[in-house]
Amino acid sequence: MPKNPSNLKNIDRVIHEPTRLMIMTQLYVVESADFLFLQHQLQMTPGNLSAHLSKLEKAGYVEIVKEFIERKPHTALKLTKEGRSAFKEYQQNLEQVFSDLSK
Amino acid sequence: MSYHQDGLLDIFVGVYILLFGLGILLLTMTDFSTWFVIPAIFPAIMIPIWISAKKRITMPRIGYVKFGVRGANKLMAIFLGLMVAGLGAFMVFGLGASMGEGWALTLRDFFISNSMIIIGIAVATISSLFAYTMGLKRLYGYGLLTLVLFFTGYFIVIPFEYFLVTIGLVIIISGFVLLMRFIRRYPLPQGDKINAQESV
Numbered sequence: 001m002p003k004n005p006s007n008l009k010n011i012d013r014v015i016h017e018p019t020r021l022m023i024m025t026q027l028y029v030v031e032s033a034d035f036l037f038l039q040h041q042l043q044m045t046p047g048n049l050s051a052h053l054s055k056l057e058k059a060g061y062v063e064i065v066k067e068f069i070e071r072k073p074h075t076a077l078k079l080t081k082e083g084r085s086a087f088k089e090y091q092q093n094l095e096q097v098f099s100d101l102s103k
Numbered sequence: 104m105s106y107h108q109d110g111l112l113d114i115f116v117g118v119y120i121l122l123f124g125l126g127i128l129l130l131t132m133t134d135f136s137t138w139f140v141i142p143a144i145f146p147a148i149m150i151p152i153w154i155s156a157k158k159r160i161t162m163p164r165i166g167y168v169k170f171g172v173r174g175a176n177k178l179m180a181i182f183l184g185l186m187v188a189g190l191g192a193f194m195v196f197g198l199g200a201s202m203g204e205g206w207a208l209t210l211r212d213f214f215i216s217n218s219m220i221i222i223g224i225a226v227a228t229i230s231s232l233f234a235y236t237m238g239l240k241r242l243y244g245y246g247l248l249t250l251v252l253f254f255t256g257y258f259i260v261i262p263f264e265y266f267l268v269t270i271g272l273v274i275i276i277s278g279f280v281l282l283m284r285f286i287r288r289y290p291l292p293q294g295d296k297i298n299a300q301e302s303v
Binding site: 029030031032033034035036037038039040074076 | 165167168169170171289292
């Protein structure tokens with residue numbers, strides 16, 4: 001048993017879901033990416049990716065910018081300031097959980 | 104997935120090396136020095152074409168990503184490091200040679216008599232640095248090819264320009280193979296499907 005299981009409660013469940021964690025990880029290391037790029041990188045169906053992005057947008061973690069480039073629709077995605085700090089916090093909390101386990 | 108797996112960079116670099124080789128070849132054949140204008144103005148003409156090709160071929164297939172400044176800084180640091188080191192070495196050498204220093208003259212003679220090997224090692228080192236920084240393993244291959252050809256050129260007397268033409272052609276062919284593979288692997292999404300996909 002972890003010494004302080006309450007640390008697990010601090011884990012952000014919006015980010016913790018594996019698919020959303022992959023999306024957040026991808027967007028964390030870049031400035032911005034578009035829908036097609038993420039779809040290829042994560043090998044996801046458009047519907048699935050779309051649903052997870054909506055949840056991240058609702059949580060305020062991802063900014064979705066819809067625009068037209070040469071008359072074609074284009075969706076640019078980037079982590080918001082809150083998204084970046086939430087991801088850092090998630091990483092620290094997870095590290096804390098594992099650190100407690102090894103004590 | 105890399106933005107350079109489409110082979111476009113290889114095609115453009117290959118064409119540049121080929122033109123450079125052909126420029127020297129035509130210079131030796133015709134004694135017409137303006138052939139050197141071709142490789143000199145090449146980047147100015149080809150960079151906009153390369154960007155346009157990226158927009159038309161690569162981005163619609165694999166999407167677009169804007170990387171942060173960290174990666175660019177790493178590449179820039181290597182560029183600047185190489186430039187400063189090269190410039191520094193050249194200045195020390197130039198100063199020594201102009202003062203008639205024995206070591207500088209010996210070094211100059213050494214460079215002249217071993218130029219093929221020195222250029223080969225320099226190109227292989229630079230290619231390896233780019234391969235490492237950009238994560239493009241095929242650049243190690245190009246570097247190795249240059250090294251082998253230039254080492255061969257040291258022992259077999261073949262004009263330098265033929266090596267450039269060979270390297271340029273190999274890189275162009277490799278680029279086209281990569282481009283064909285890329286287009287087959289990432290077909291263009293249909294217009295309607297794109298609209299459906301992006302209905303976030």
